[in-house]
Amino acid sequence: MNFKRAFRVWQRNATVYKKLYRSSLTLNFFEPMLYLVALGYGLGGFIEEIMGMTYIEFIAPGIVMSSAMFAACYECTYGTYVRMVYQKTFDAVLATPISFNELVLGELLWGTTKSLIYGTIIILVISLFGLIKSYFAIFLIPLIILCGLIFASLSLIATAIVPGIDSFNYFYTLVLTPIFLFSGIFFPVEDMPDVVVKLSQINPLMHLVNISRAFSYGKITQNFIYDLTIVIVYLIVLIPLPFILLKRRYLL
Amino acid sequence: MGKNLTKYYKNFKALDSVSFEIKEGECFGFLGPNGAGKTTLMGMIYGFIFPSEGEIKIFDIKLNDKNLPQIKKRIGVIPQDNNLDPDLSVLENLIVYARYFDIPKKEATRRAMELLKFIKLEEWSNINVRKLSGGMQRKLIFARGLINDPDIIILDEPTTGLDPRSRRQIWDKIEFLKHSGKTLILTTHYMEEAEKLCDRLAIMDKGKILVIDTPKNLSDKFGGNLEHVYLNMTEG
Numbered sequence: 001m002n003f004k005r006a007f008r009v010w011q012r013n014a015t016v017y018k019k020l021y022r023s024s025l026t027l028n029f030f031e032p033m034l035y036l037v038a039l040g041y042g043l044g045g046f047i048e049e050i051m052g053m054t055y056i057e058f059i060a061p062g063i064v065m066s067s068a069m070f071a072a073c074y075e076c077t078y079g080t081y082v083r084m085v086y087q088k089t090f091d092a093v094l095a096t097p098i099s100f101n102e103l104v105l106g107e108l109l110w111g112t113t114k115s116l117i118y119g120t121i122i123i124l125v126i127s128l129f130g131l132i133k134s135y136f137a138i139f140l141i142p143l144i145i146l147c148g149l150i151f152a153s154l155s156l157i158a159t160a161i162v163p164g165i166d167s168f169n170y171f172y173t174l175v176l177t178p179i180f181l182f183s184g185i186f187f188p189v190e191d192m193p194d195v196v197v198k199l200s201q202i203n204p205l206m207h208l209v210n211i212s213r214a215f216s217y218g219k220i221t222q223n224f225i226y227d228l229t230i231v232i233v234y235l236i237v238l239i240p241l242p243f244i245l246l247k248r249r250y251l252l
Numbered sequence: 253m254g255k256n257l258t259k260y261y262k263n264f265k266a267l268d269s270v271s272f273e274i275k276e277g278e279c280f281g282f283l284g285p286n287g288a289g290k291t292t293l294m295g296m297i298y299g300f301i302f303p304s305e306g307e308i309k310i311f312d313i314k315l316n317d318k319n320l321p322q323i324k325k326r327i328g329v330i331p332q333d334n335n336l337d338p339d340l341s342v343l344e345n346l347i348v349y350a351r352y353f354d355i356p357k358k359e360a361t362r363r364a365m366e367l368l369k370f371i372k373l374e375e376w377s378n379i380n381v382r383k384l385s386g387g388m389q390r391k392l393i394f395a396r397g398l399i400n401d402p403d404i405i406i407l408d409e410p411t412t413g414l415d416p417r418s419r420r421q422i423w424d425k426i427e428f429l430k431h432s433g434k435t436l437i438l439t440t441h442y443m444e445e446a447e448k449l450c451d452r453l454a455i456m457d458k459g460k461i462l463v464i465d466t467p468k469n470l471s472d473k474f475g476g477n478l479e480h481v482y483l484n485m486t487e488g
């Protein structure tokens with residue numbers, strides 16, 4: 001594996017994105033802004049305080065993570081699938097010195113880059129709202145990268161196993177939406193029924209949201225180590241899988 | 253170059269113990285009906301499709317994961333399918349492709365403009381490839397395959413869909429490449445193209461090579477012109 005060649009794949013995607021970003025950039029951060037404003041102020045009007053924060057303070061760090069998550073997911077499901085199947089970009093790349101693993105690494109890092117772009121925009125926006133209260137918030141950047149790597153990997157796994165592009169609906173409805181809703185972004189999961197609490201422990205986004213909240217307000221507790229450990233375990237388990245599964249699907 | 257190559261897609265045998273040797277500097281053609289296995293074989297030569305059995309040697313080196321990038325640096329591929337980047341312009345397509353070979357931007361631009369001039373698309377360089385006609389895209393794919401100045405050039409139906417004048421331009425270029433000592437591996441459905449360009453031909457059917465010889469010997473041995481020989485031999 002040669003990182004420079006993987007970077008070439010990343011560069012190709014960046015070149016295309018640079019041409020098209022105007023149409024996708026605004027739309028992609030419009031949705032998290034809607035959540036922030038509609039729920040933060042709308043629903044927030046009915047909630048006095050949650051874990052010692054106003055409601056918008058409570059949800060903002062989570063929205064950063066969910067935006068990063070969805071950015072990587074869109075890219076590494078629909079984006080990668082189109083490149084692999086419809087545009088045959090994979091075929092073109094593999095006729096050059098780039099190997100399959102380098103191609104997958106390029107895709108993975110590009111998906112992560114999309115997380116970084118959209119996550120960072122949301123950080124900037126919420127800091128304009130005055131919702132960043134600690135210098136620890138600088139660590140949100142590396143956290144977004146971890147979030148991107150996890151969900152880019154998970155999405156590439158989905159891309160490797162879906163029979164067709166329509167099947168991504170199942171991935172979004174049955175996997176990502178529950179991950180998003182039961183991640184503790186909008187309400188603490190601890191107060192839910194026992195089974196939800198247990199299930200949410202395996203939700204990587206929940207741990208990312210916990211860490212994000214800790215960084216945003218500079219409240220690092222001992223749970224931090226636990227959350228970070230789970231995140232790292234996810235990284236170690238998930239990252240190798242796209243390489244194996246995409247190869248199995250693509251190289252007959 | 254290729255020895256006992258077999259390829260299964262699931263249970264379907266697309267190539268059945270195919271062996272051939274291509275000499276440096278020659279133009280070698282594969283003829284055969286649709287589905288004969290030509291594209292599968294081409295894909296194997298540049299390491300894109302892995303043989304189920306058998307081996308490929310290029311420059312006397314057996315292909316493996318380690319040496320593949322070095323070898324692919326010296327191969328140019330003109331695929332049968334259109335896999336241009338539809339969101340990029342004509343020039344950007346060439347530059348991005350050149351980047352995969354680590355060709356610096358300045359040099360890539362120089363080579364790209366030269367190739368675009370040759371295929372008469374230099375005025376289209378900043379146009380999105382979606383706006384090109386099918387034949388123009390085909391010519392761009394041809395040019396793209398030459399951007400790394402390859403020693404071995406794989407041409408999978410290079411002139412399909414081209415008008416007569418464009419076809420002649422491509423033929424001239426192929427002749428020129430042959431005279432500069434490049435090795436050319438070509439598939440085609442046009443008998444005159446095979447006759448004109450190829451030093452030797454392999455006629456394939458149903459995953460097997462039926463015969464390998466020079467176009468002239470084929471006509472002499474089996475009687476009639478190349479098209480006759482082809483139609484008599486293949487069923488596909």
Ligand SMILES: Nc1ncnc2c1ncn2[C@@H]1O[C@H](COP(=O)(O)OP(=O)(O)OP(=O)(O)O)[C@@H](O)[C@H]1O
Binds near residue numbers: 285286292332
């Ligand atoms: N990815 C694939 N999966 C399954 N079968 C395949 C695949 N690619 C090719 N085949 C089968 O292998 C056989 C050979 O296909 P190939 O594309 O090599 O033929 P070809 O000689 O290039 O034909 P054409 O002249 O139409 O381009 C065909 O029967 C085809 O259906």
Ligand SMILES: [Mg+2]
Binds near residue numbers: 290291292332408
């Ligand atoms: Mg073919």
